[in-house]
Amino acid sequence: MEWRRFHTLLTPDEMGQADRITIRRGVSGFVLMKAAGNRVAEAALKMIGDIGTGGTCRIACLGGPGNNGGDAFVAAELLRRSGHSVVVHTLSKPECLSGDAALAAGYYEGTVEPLDTFEPEKTDLVIDGLLGAGLSRPIEGDVAALIARTNTAAPRLLAIDLPSGVSGKSGAILGDAFQAERTVSFFRAKPGHFLEPGRTRCGSVDIRQIGIEANVLDTIRPKAFLNQPELWRLQLNLPAGAGHKYDRGHAVVFSGPALKTGAARLAANAALRAGAGLVTLLSPPNAILVNASHLTAVMLRKCEGSGDLGEILVDHRFNAFVLGPGFGTGERVRDYARLVLEAGRALVLDADGISAFSDVRNILFDNEKQPSEGEGVRLVLTPHAGEFARLFPDIAEADRLSKLDRARQAAERANAVIVLKGRDTVIASPDGRAVINANGTPWLATAGTGDVLSGIIAAQLAQGMPAFEAAAAGVWMHGRAAELFGPGLTAEELAGQLPRVFVELMEA
Numbered sequence: 001m002e003w004r005r006f007h008t009l010l011t012p013d014e015m016g017q018a019d020r021i022t023i024r025r026g027v028s029g030f031v032l033m034k035a036a037g038n039r040v041a042e043a044a045l046k047m048i049g050d051i052g053t054g055g056t057c058r059i060a061c062l063g064g065p066g067n068n069g070g071d072a073f074v075a076a077e078l079l080r081r082s083g084h085s086v087v088v089h090t091l092s093k094p095e096c097l098s099g100d101a102a103l104a105a106g107y108y109e110g111t112v113e114p115l116d117t118f119e120p121e122k123t124d125l126v127i128d129g130l131l132g133a134g135l136s137r138p139i140e141g142d143v144a145a146l147i148a149r150t151n152t153a154a155p156r157l158l159a160i161d162l163p164s165g166v167s168g169k170s171g172a173i174l175g176d177a178f179q180a181e182r183t184v185s186f187f188r189a190k191p192g193h194f195l196e197p198g199r200t201r202c203g204s205v206d207i208r209q210i211g212i213e214a215n216v217l218d219t220i221r222p223k224a225f226l227n228q229p230e231l232w233r234l235q236l237n238l239p240a241g242a243g244h245k246y247d248r249g250h251a252v253v254f255s256g257p258a259l260k261t262g263a264a265r266l267a268a269n270a271a272l273r274a275g276a277g278l279v280t281l282l283s284p285p286n287a288i289l290v291n292a293s294h295l296t297a298v299m300l301r302k303c304e305g306s307g308d309l310g311e312i313l314v315d316h317r318f319n320a321f322v323l324g325p326g327f328g329t330g331e332r333v334r335d336y337a338r339l340v341l342e343a344g345r346a347l348v349l350d351a352d353g354i355s356a357f358s359d360v361r362n363i364l365f366d367n368e369k370q371p372s373e374g375e376g377v378r379l380v381l382t383p384h385a386g387e388f389a390r391l392f393p394d395i396a397e398a399d400r401l402s403k404l405d406r407a408r409q410a411a412e413r414a415n416a417v418i419v420l421k422g423r424d425t426v427i428a429s430p431d432g433r434a435v436i437n438a439n440g441t442p443w444l445a446t447a448g449t450g451d452v453l454s455g456i457i458a459a460q461l462a463q464g465m466p467a468f469e470a471a472a473a474g475v476w477m478h479g480r481a482a483e484l485f486g487p488g489l490t491a492e493e494l495a496g497q498l499p500r501v502f503v504e505l506m507e508a
């Protein structure tokens with residue numbers, strides 16, 4: 001499908017594969033490098049235009065030992081020909097370069113100086129071609145010192161492919177990394193452009209084409225994508241003219257005790273706004289009055305223990321549950337989660353609901369191991385980093401794993417969809433698919449927004465969306481609602497933005 005091609009994220013290894021396939025088809029590596037250098041020069045000229053001096057700009061291109069440095073030489077020559085004052089500062093002598101990078105160094109006719117003569121304060125623009133996809137170990141010594149010195153001087157900086165020091169696979173910073181204003185990368189984005197802290201170091205990311213054909217992806221078969229509506233819009237259940245509220249499912253949220261009911265109500269109200277036909281809040285007896293005094297469209301029902309829940313589950317219209325927000329940890333969470341899952345209902349387990357399983361992880365994982373034939377995954381776990389570490393301590397501690405891989409491994413182990421939250425939320429499915437979410441605003445980091453997210457996801461599950469798509473759609477809608485509200489957001493206001501989000505989704 002076309003969207004898959006467009007929103008694909010490629011690891012540096014997969015990008016290397018794309019490169020090799022293209023070269024095998026007869027396009028030379030140097031032709032690709034010249035196209036890449038051209039795209040970099042175009043971006044640089046745009047940035048120089050922003051500077052607005054109209055005259056000659058002082059441009060420092062930093063060239064490393066590999067093809068990233070080759071791209072820098074090509075860009076340097078084009079900028080020199082445009083009349084700018086260009087110096088290429090190289091890590092190793094140009095005569096030590098090999099392959100396409102050596103050809104690129106030969107193509108450049110301007111001044112070359114060693115890296116240690118580079119003075120960030122005396123440039124209008126820095127182009128970083130030190131290290132890109134080939135970064136293989138932490139940056140140390142003189143290069144690390146140069147990066148630190150440059151970041152302190154904070155010149156305008158354009159990174160080629162990735163800011164040197166950022167891992168394209170994981171977004172991790174190996175040693176240190178440049179802070180770029182803009183990053184130009186080629187063919188498709190890399191996970192490191194969207195996973196923190198790499199995402200912040202990249203500045204704005206431009207993906208430009210250099211002559212690699214999209215159909216190489218049919219061979220590479222990547223499994224990571226940027227979370228965009230095209231991924232799940234066809235499965236989104238936008239209400240039809242003749243529909244009935246029961247066609248849109250019945251979401252159920254468990255309330256905490258009398259002094260902790262707000263989180264569940266945030267989830268319940270969000271579920272209703274996000275499209276569930278009906279929503280019921282299940283309340284312990286001591287919280288019935290406080291819940292009743294705050295609810296209107298959301299229904300309320302007493303649930304005192306497993307017996308009550310068993311009776312509720314007899315009615316098959318209750319099809320998607322949220323357990324955790326404000327609920328407290330303990331035996332009751334585990335009983336309720338087990339009953340809901342054994343009854344074949346979808347469950348979003350959040351906050352306390354996740355922490356309740358940290359000592360007895362296997363109970364959760366064993367229960368979910370074998371969904372009945374054809375039923376698919378029904379459990380969605382929405383941990384932030386701390387909750388994730390309590391439930392999957394070994395995976396959380398494995399430094400070599402990217403956030404994408406951590407979420408994937410956890411999803412496989414728990415046989416659940418994992419929503420690993422953060423500014424770079426990753427949604428992973430046990431079948432290996434994963435998406436990185438990139439929308440939202442820093443204002444989302446405030447009390448109660450996670451509860452709202454659980455409700456939005458549950459609404460999609462209630463409407464019959466498969467769990468992976470429901471989680472991806474929920475995270476995207478949540479982020480978009482925050483963007484539409486803007487600064488000063490509190491959790492109470494998020495669901496109120498969902499109608500505008502739906503309008504956008506229907507119009508797109």
Ligand SMILES: NC(=O)C1=CN([C@@H]2O[C@H](COP(=O)(O)OP(=O)(O)OC[C@H]3O[C@@H](n4cnc5c(N)ncnc54)[C@H](OP(=O)(O)O)[C@@H]3O)[C@@H](O)[C@H]2O)[C@H](O)CC1
Pocket residue numbers: 015016018019032033036064065066067068069070071130131132133134135136137138139140143160161162186
């Ligand atoms: N993929 C494409 O379609 C195209 C990519 N282009 C550009 O090429 C680079 C990738 O080039 P590559 O040569 O594979 O890698 P780099 O230039 O990033 O760097 C490799 C060299 O750097 C050394 N290295 C690695 N880590 C460090 C470090 N921490 N400190 C110092 N030096 C380091 C590495 O040495 P080894 O000993 O590990 O071998 C290499 O010498 C891609 O990013 C694009 O910009 C094409 O031009 C267009 C097509």
Ligand SMILES: [K+]
Pocket residue numbers: 068128129130131132159160161162163164
């Ligand atoms: K770079």
